[in-house]
Amino acid sequence: MTDTRNMIAETAERLFAAHLDSAVMDAAEAGTWPAALWDEIAANGLDRVLVPAEQDGIGGDWEDAFVILAAAGRHAAPVPLAETIGAGWLLARAGLDVPAGPLSLADDRARVPWARQAVQVLLSADEGCFTVHDIAAMGITPDRNVGRDPRDGITLSEDGTAHAGDVGMIGALVRSCQMAGAIAEVLALCVTYAGERVQFGRPIGKFQAIQQQLAVLAGETAAAEMAARNACRALDRGDDVMFAVASAKIRTGEAAGKAAAISHQVFGAIGFTDEHHLHYLTRRLWSWRAEFGAERVWAERLGRALAAQGADQLWPALTAR
Amino acid sequence: MPPLIFEPCDLPDEAEALRGEVRAFLAEELADYPVSKRAHSWIGFDGEFSRNLGARGWLGMTWPAPWGPGRSALERYVVIEELLAAGAPVAAHWIAERQSGPLLLRFGNDEQRALCLPGIIAGETYFCIGMSEPDSGSDLASIRSKAVRAEVKGEAGWVVTGRKVWSTYAQNSHYMIALLRTGDAGESRHDGTTQFLIDLSLPGLEVRPIRNLLGDEEFNEVTFDEVFVPEAMMIGAEGEGWRQVTAELAFERSGPDRFLSAYALLAELVRFVSALPSDATAGAHDAIGRLYAHLTSLRALSISVATRLDAGEEPALEASVVKDLGVTFEQSIPEIAQQILGIAPRLDGGSDFEASLAYVQQACVSFSLRGGTTEIMRGVIARGLGLR
Numbered sequence: 001m002t003d004t005r006n007m008i009a010e011t012a013e014r015l016f017a018a019h020l021d022s023a024v025m026d027a028a029e030a031g032t033w034p035a036a037l038w039d040e041i042a043a044n045g046l047d048r049v050l051v052p053a054e055q056d057g058i059g060g061d062w063e064d065a066f067v068i069l070a071a072a073g074r075h076a077a078p079v080p081l082a083e084t085i086g087a088g089w090l091l092a093r094a095g096l097d098v099p100a101g102p103l104s105l106a107d108d109r110a111r112v113p114w115a116r117q118a119v120q121v122l123l124s125a126d127e128g129c130f131t132v133h134d135i136a137a138m139g140i141t142p143d144r145n146v147g148r149d150p151r152d153g154i155t156l157s158e159d160g161t162a163h164a165g166d167v168g169m170i171g172a173l174v175r176s177c178q179m180a181g182a183i184a185e186v187l188a189l190c191v192t193y194a195g196e197r198v199q200f201g202r203p204i205g206k207f208q209a210i211q212q213q214l215a216v217l218a219g220e221t222a223a224a225e226m227a228a229r230n231a232c233r234a235l236d237r238g239d240d241v242m243f244a245v246a247s248a249k250i251r252t253g254e255a256a257g258k259a260a261a262i263s264h265q266v267f268g269a270i271g272f273t274d275e276h277h278l279h280y281l282t283r284r285l286w287s288w289r290a291e292f293g294a295e296r297v298w299a300e301r302l303g304r305a306l307a308a309q310g311a312d313q314l315w316p317a318l319t320a321r
Numbered sequence: 322m323p324p325l326i327f328e329p330c331d332l333p334d335e336a337e338a339l340r341g342e343v344r345a346f347l348a349e350e351l352a353d354y355p356v357s358k359r360a361h362s363w364i365g366f367d368g369e370f371s372r373n374l375g376a377r378g379w380l381g382m383t384w385p386a387p388w389g390p391g392r393s394a395l396e397r398y399v400v401i402e403e404l405l406a407a408g409a410p411v412a413a414h415w416i417a418e419r420q421s422g423p424l425l426l427r428f429g430n431d432e433q434r435a436l437c438l439p440g441i442i443a444g445e446t447y448f449c450i451g452m453s454e455p456d457s458g459s460d461l462a463s464i465r466s467k468a469v470r471a472e473v474k475g476e477a478g479w480v481v482t483g484r485k486v487w488s489t490y491a492q493n494s495h496y497m498i499a500l501l502r503t504g505d506a507g508e509s510r511h512d513g514t515t516q517f518l519i520d521l522s523l524p525g526l527e528v529r530p531i532r533n534l535l536g537d538e539e540f541n542e543v544t545f546d547e548v549f550v551p552e553a554m555m556i557g558a559e560g561e562g563w564r565q566v567t568a569e570l571a572f573e574r575s576g577p578d579r580f581l582s583a584y585a586l587l588a589e590l591v592r593f594v595s596a597l598p599s600d601a602t603a604g605a606h607d608a609i610g611r612l613y614a615h616l617t618s619l620r621a622l623s624i625s626v627a628t629r630l631d632a633g634e635e636p637a638l639e640a641s642v643v644k645d646l647g648v649t650f651e652q653s654i655p656e657i658a659q660q661i662l663g664i665a666p667r668l669d670g671g672s673d674f675e676a677s678l679a680y681v682q683q684a685c686v687s688f689s690l691r692g693g694t695t696e697i698m699r700g701v702i703a704r705g706l707g708l709r
Binding site: 187188191192194205206208214215218222223224225226227229230244247248250251254296298299300301302304306307310311312314315318 | 327331337340402406584587588591592602607608610611613615616618619620621622642645646649696698699700703705708709
């Protein structure tokens, strides 16, 4: 990692660790905006990692964004940081101003992440375009996903002008990065717990049944992180990113399902309680997996493209740089 | 928890530069090689192909002077992934080049190297593995085939007695690297074993093919009846067999052969889906999309491990993760072909796709056994995670 990226990673980790405890999580999930956390995110510029320096951003790349998004995922951060980072990149790329404050992006106006909190919402429009909408011009119907993060319905008084940029693609990418982080944290929690929880006179991690499950989870963790980082690197290279983003959303989504199932099995009943913090992660994994296109949606799209280019192009496409 | 380290890496330019050359060679060399044979992947055996590959300088590429040209492991990576993607018949040289040669370079002596390495690099000397025994599969430390110090006709050496099984292509091979008991297992159970370089033409040695469920004769039982092995053919140090074998196994765990051995079937599956009428594609695009997503992340993980190996590191945990994921992926391909696309395996008279499916469906049960079972692999991963 570059020095800058290391610094960004450390800042993100420190900041989430300092601000997110059960009390803050529970309050946020009950509808209280974690203002102190967001203010510190903004003070450190993490929300503007992909905004050019001349627009008061960090001017980083998607690999820099990954370390922030993964940290947000590890901590199940109940703030629209992923949305703000993604929207900031889309706005700046389209030559638009990036306003200060939380932003959102959505491919479905019935379920807009954090609309109630956002100063602007980017909505996907036809043919890889998006429209920008100010919060003041919207009607909002509050709703939540099972992560208990806001996914509000919005009504618009006007259509807005179309700008080039694929909200669905960027949404899928940021969710993939968050999932990669959350899955890694789920694995770490499981390994720690399996080393501490004693049954039949020894830590449950000494049982092969548990070891085999956690080995599977380790593989899923590695594959998910690699898929998400590959997609970030594709964005940074400026390639045609559909193959990489689709692969990331599919792979992290599948891993998310397995991670949630395995971790709850390892933790047993305590992991099913409100008191334990595992569910902050697993409820979000179930939500993120479905948002901006579930695996099914991306696999269908990717599969169509693969079929269209034909079997003899499969290997050249895989090995293209 | 110790971290799993998988940094995304690009193959370097000098490695990528080889790709076109290898593809052109394979297009010509395999012009008439049928898809159903390509599905055999690295089990396909063709001595002439191996010799031609050796003549191009693509065997033992990474071996240092004076044995080889000392090219990078990532250049070799490109060559072997292109071979596997093309379904080239690489079995004749595969084990020799992948693990026996590197083992002799690392632990062997110059006499052994001079005896074997020039032939391996030319694609003419073949090796088989002598690890498993009838009573020792996953529990490799329990082997009983033994080597006892002896002097025969004034020559110092070892007398070997016992039996090895599942030795792939032993019937065609010139040498075996055998793990044999030379002393007590000790409390750790990992002491008292030693590796030997064994000439398969020695008197007292019998190779008997064991027909597998496909009806093919690939693996063998090799019986040693007081076979005399000269002292110079002991590999490395006496009693260090277990540690050497562990290193040897690491060579074979994270390479592209752990996720590309059913590639020919995957390509046929994509060809089949490409040709489906638009009203008959239900589930088909989803299926190939998911397979692609798995394959692309696996390849990136494998390249990440290869890059660390090239830098002289020993990422054993990560290598085991790649093998486990890779095998799971390969075995899912015939499952998806049957469950989602409704294609039936067919031995004779069917399409290339049906014939490839017939082969892979039957062969793939061995993928999670060879080179360490899935359960052993996951045990290795669990140890890496600090659970054991």
